[in-house]
Amino acid sequence: MSERRQLINVAYRLLGSLADAEDVVQETYARWYALTPAQRDEIESPPAWMTRVASRICLDLLGSARVRRERYVGEWLPEPVPDEWNPADPADPADRITLDESVSMAFMVVLESMTSAERVAFILHDVFRYSFAEVAEVVGRTPAACRQLASSARRRVRTAPTPAATPPTRADAIVRGFKQAWQAGDINALVALLDPDARAVADGGGLAEATPHPIIGAEEIARGMMAILARTGDMTMVVRTVNGRPGLVLEQDGVINTVMAFEIDGDRITHLWAIRNPEKLRPWKG
Numbered sequence: 001m002s003e004r005r006q007l008i009n010v011a012y013r014l015l016g017s018l019a020d021a022e023d024v025v026q027e028t029y030a031r032w033y034a035l036t037p038a039q040r041d042e043i044e045s046p047p048a049w050m051t052r053v054a055s056r057i058c059l060d061l062l063g064s065a066r067v068r069r070e071r072y073v074g075e076w077l078p079e080p081v082p083d084e085w086n087p088a089d090p091a092d093p094a095d096r097i098t099l100d101e102s103v104s105m106a107f108m109v110v111l112e113s114m115t116s117a118e119r120v121a122f123i124l125h126d127v128f129r130y131s132f133a134e135v136a137e138v139v140g141r142t143p144a145a146c147r148q149l150a151s152s153a154r155r156r157v158r159t160a161p162t163p164a165a166t167p168p169t170r171a172d173a174i175v176r177g178f179k180q181a182w183q184a185g186d187i188n189a190l191v192a193l194l195d196p197d198a199r200a201v202a203d204g205g206g207l208a209e210a211t212p213h214p215i216i217g218a219e220e221i222a223r224g225m226m227a228i229l230a231r232t233g234d235m236t237m238v239v240r241t242v243n244g245r246p247g248l249v250l251e252q253d254g255v256i257n258t259v260m261a262f263e264i265d266g267d268r269i270t271h272l273w274a275i276r277n278p279e280k281l282r283p284w285k286g
Contacts (some may be wrong), residue, residue: 005244006047014039015061063116066116077203196217198272258275260272
């Protein structure tokens with residue numbers, strides 16, 4: 001069970017889903033315990049075996065997930081990770097997702113643009129430092145082919161807009177300023193905090209109200225925020241860590257109904273992701 005944290009971290013980055021990551025880890029353990037004691041004794045490195053099995057399960061799931069997402073209502077976003085999330089025991093930090101750069105919402109969204117094989121090769125090699133020979137065992141291709149897959153994935157990452165580094169304290173202040181301006185209904189202050197070409201995406205999955213297409217532009221986004229405020233005046237907003245970055249959690253009548261993640265470039269918000277699908281908010285309701 002000491003490998004659970006590693007497996008959860010790999011599976012979440014590969015799938016963008018906490019629920020699916022937990023299922024993958026359970027299936028990996030089921031396959032381990034299905035082996036006879038003699039078969040387990042023959043495995044030179046149980047941790048490496050488990051990572052390979054979990055990654056193969058993820059690779060299969062990624063293929064079926066793409067088909068499901070073609071039928072998804074509106075925009076699809078990765079499930080947001082709370083700072084204290086733990087799939088096994090909220091009081092025990094041992095299984096938490098490691099909240100580094102590779103789990104930021106911006107990074108997770110870029111991963112969605114990759115093919116399944118590119119994503120697996122890139123995550124295993126570039127993030128978790130597995131050799132291409134080890135990646136090849138998972139993907140079912142040659143090490144040279146896996147090197148090409150990772151290279152192609154890196155090009156996708158490089159072509160994505162790269163924001164200027166914003167210190168965590170500054171990012172926190174900007175998100176708090178956004179919260180205060182929104183609560184006050186100050187549309188001009190909101191516009192001032194948003195990049196002129198800012199992009200807002202909402203994920204309701206057909207289970208919660210959400211704009212079906214991205215909203216582009218500071219003024220358009222600010223007007224949308226004002227419309228939400230007018231409809232839900234008793235909404236509570238709390239600044240919390242979302243995928244390792246400052247974000248907002250919205251509650252109404254004591255129930256969390258939205259988790260918002262931000263990408264900040266300098267002093268302006270360039271991207272806003274609002275996850276409203278209740279199935280993706282279960283880890284936030286503990």
